[in-house]
Amino acid sequence: MTPASSGSGEVTRGGLRRVGVADPLDVFVARWSAQRIAGEIGFVRVAANELAIVVSELATNILKYGVRGEIALGPVDGAPHGRGLEIIAEDEGPPIADLDLALRDGYGDRGPIAPEHWLGRGGIGAGLGAVIRLTDSFEYRPGAGRKSFRVVRYLHRPRKQA
Amino acid sequence: MLERIADALLVLSNVGFGDLDGRVVVEDDADHPLAALFAGINETIEALRVEREKNRAYQAELEEKLTTIEQQRNAIRELSTPVMEIWDGVLCLPVVGVVDSARSAQMTDVLLQTISMRGSRCAIVDITGIEVMDTKTVDHFVRMAKAVRLLGAECLLTGVSPNIAHTMVHMGVTLTDITTYRSLREALRSHVAQRGRRR
Numbered sequence: 001m002t003p004a005s006s007g008s009g010e011v012t013r014g015g016l017r018r019v020g021v022a023d024p025l026d027v028f029v030a031r032w033s034a035q036r037i038a039g040e041i042g043f044v045r046v047a048a049n050e051l052a053i054v055v056s057e058l059a060t061n062i063l064k065y066g067v068r069g070e071i072a073l074g075p076v077d078g079a080p081h082g083r084g085l086e087i088i089a090e091d092e093g094p095p096i097a098d099l100d101l102a103l104r105d106g107y108g109d110r111g112p113i114a115p116e117h118w119l120g121r122g123g124i125g126a127g128l129g130a131v132i133r134l135t136d137s138f139e140y141r142p143g144a145g146r147k148s149f150r151v152v153r154y155l156h157r158p159r160k161q162a
Numbered sequence: 163m164l165e166r167i168a169d170a171l172l173v174l175s176n177v178g179f180g181d182l183d184g185r186v187v188v189e190d191d192a193d194h195p196l197a198a199l200f201a202g203i204n205e206t207i208e209a210l211r212v213e214r215e216k217n218r219a220y221q222a223e224l225e226e227k228l229t230t231i232e233q234q235r236n237a238i239r240e241l242s243t244p245v246m247e248i249w250d251g252v253l254c255l256p257v258v259g260v261v262d263s264a265r266s267a268q269m270t271d272v273l274l275q276t277i278s279m280r281g282s283r284c285a286i287v288d289i290t291g292i293e294v295m296d297t298k299t300v301d302h303f304v305r306m307a308k309a310v311r312l313l314g315a316e317c318l319l320t321g322v323s324p325n326i327a328h329t330m331v332h333m334g335v336t337l338t339d340i341t342t343y344r345s346l347r348e349a350l351r352s353h354v355a356q357r358g359r360r361r
Contacts, residue, residue, distance in 0.1 A: 028237040031260060046325055049260065049294040056262040105298050126263040130296035 016074035016088070019059075027059040030071040038085050041075050042155055050134045051085060051153055057127040058089035058149060066091025066147075076152055081136065084154035095142035105129040163196070170200060173207075182211040243269050245276045249350060251283040256346075258291055266299045270306045277313050284353050285310050288346045290321030300329050307340045317341070318349040 010019050010033050017037060019030040034055040038048035055071055062069035069091025076086045101107045105126045132138050135151040136158055166187070173184040185207065186200040240259035248254045255273050277285055287303070295303075303319070310317035319342045322330070330340075343349035 024241065025234065025237050028233060028240070032233070046293055052260045053262050053294065053296055056260055057264075060262060060264050126296065126298035126302070129298055130263060133296060133298075 016072040018070050018072045020070050021059045021062045022068045027056060030059045031056050034073055037073050041083060041085055054131050054134050054151065055087060057131050061127055062089060062091040066093030068092060081154040081158055082156060084152050086152050088148060088150045090148035092146050095147045099140055103128050103132060166196060170203060177207055182207055182214060243272045245272055249354065252350065252353060253277065253282045253285045254288060255285065256288045261292055261295050261299055263299055266302045274309055274313065277310060277315050282315055284316045286318045286320060286346060286349045288320045293323050293325055295326055297329055297333055300326060301333060304335055304339050318343055320346045320349045
């Protein structure tokens with residue numbers, strides 16, 4: 001039986017739970033997986049909801065800029081920050097032209113986004129900014145014809161350098 | 163012979179309890195009067211087992227379908243941004259689920275278009291049940307309220323959670339930027355009363 005979502009839901013591979021992202025419903029599936037796994041790890045509800053926003057932004061970006069991709073979720077544990085949730089978003093899209101620009105609120109990777117273009121491109125250019133604000137570590141790995149983001153949010157958030 | 167019949171009865175009683183893995187031992191000599199009967203019993207148990215497997219598969223499939231439907235229903239609820247006219251000239255935008263940056267952009271657009279299309283005088287944005295928003299998204303909501311005022315309408319925010327209130331204060335949002343009410347009902351009552359006084 002094939003579920004309506006083209007990513008066909010959550011599968012476990014390599015110790016991480018993975019949700020394929022190819023249509024808007026997959027964004028929801030990924031978000032629900034994140035909320036559930038965050039709860040299992042021990043995040044309180046507000047934090048789990050924040051992680052749902054993070055996954056939502058990353059998955060929406062896959063739909064917007066990557067051809068197709070995947071969200072992988074799993075627990076991390078160890079020094080120095082202890083338990084947390086790791087989120088990897090990988091897609092088969094071109095690398096980001098200018099990461100510093102893309103991370104600024106109100107900007108895409110090629111410059112500022114005027115309000116009249118918010119709807120046309122489906123956002124206000126604050127997605128990656130939100131991802132950074134709501135997580136504790138952020139890694140961007142560009143590759144040939146693909147790219148990935150790895151973010152971690154810890155149960156006990158370390159203080160960020162301003 | 164009696165022993166073998168007792169064995170067969172035992173297997174059959176297990177079947178009665180739902181154990182379909184047991185089989186009656188059929189001896190090699192096919193001429194034995196009970197051989198055909200025992201073989202028949204085994205075939206029947208096997209047929210039952212196959213049917214039960216099929217049933218379980220159907221059930222799993224059905225449950226999977228129900229889960230998918232439930233997920234789609236939630237998705238539709240969160241994807242759609244219904245703007246309802248709940249009173250003469252008063253629009254309501256109930257926001258549920260998770261609000262990310264893409265959704266906040268979409269909601270602003272729908273609300274502003276509906277206000278200008280219908281010439282509404284008031285828009286109530288109800289965010290009861292939204293516990294968390296990114297600061298930039300909250301900022302976007304405040305801008306939306308200002309844009310609504312530029313269209314000549316009033317924008318009331320209701321159902322602000324303690325967490326979002328905290329975020330707003332942290333961002334420096336003041337009550338001159340946005341009008342809030344505890345609930346949708348209070349917002350509507352206040353707006354209607356004010357309108358009555360103006361007449």
